[in-house]
Amino acid sequence: MAVIVTVEIPGGTREQYEEVMRQFEGVDWFPADGLVAHAAGPDGDGGWKVVDFWDSEEQFLAFVERARPIMERAGISSMLPTVQQAVNVILR
Structure with missing residues (x-):
C-alpha cells in the first residue's frame, strides 16, 4: 500500500538538507527502493x-535506518514523521 510520509525537522536548515543530499550521492542505496517521489523545503x-x-x-522505515547516521552527521537529530495511506499518486 502506497503511503504519504511527511517529516518535520524542527530547526532544520537548507544547508543541513543539502549536506545530507550530497552524502546520499555517495551511497549505492539512494534513491532507496520504494521511494516514488520526494520534495523538501522550509516549513515556515x-x-x-x-x-x-x-x-x-x-520501505520508508528501512530507509530511515540506513539514512539516520548520515542525517546525524549533518546535525539533524530530531525528526517527526507522519505516515498516512495514499489513495492515489499521480506522476507527470
Whole structure:
C-alpha cells in the first residue's frame, strides 16, 4: 500500500538538507527502493519539511535506518514523521 510520509525537522536548515543530499550521492542505496517521489523545503516555522511518497511504510522505515547516521552527521537529530495511506499518486 502506497503511503504519504511527511517529516518535520524542527530547526532544520537548507544547508543541513543539502549536506545530507550530497552524502546520499555517495551511497549505492539512494534513491532507496520504494521511494516514488520526494520534495523538501522550509516549513515556515523555522524548520524544514520533507514530503515523500513511498510504496510502503516498511520501505520508508528501512530507509530511515540506513539514512539516520548520515542525517546525524549533518546535525539533524530530531525528526517527526507522519505516515498516512495514499489513495492515489499521480506522476507527470
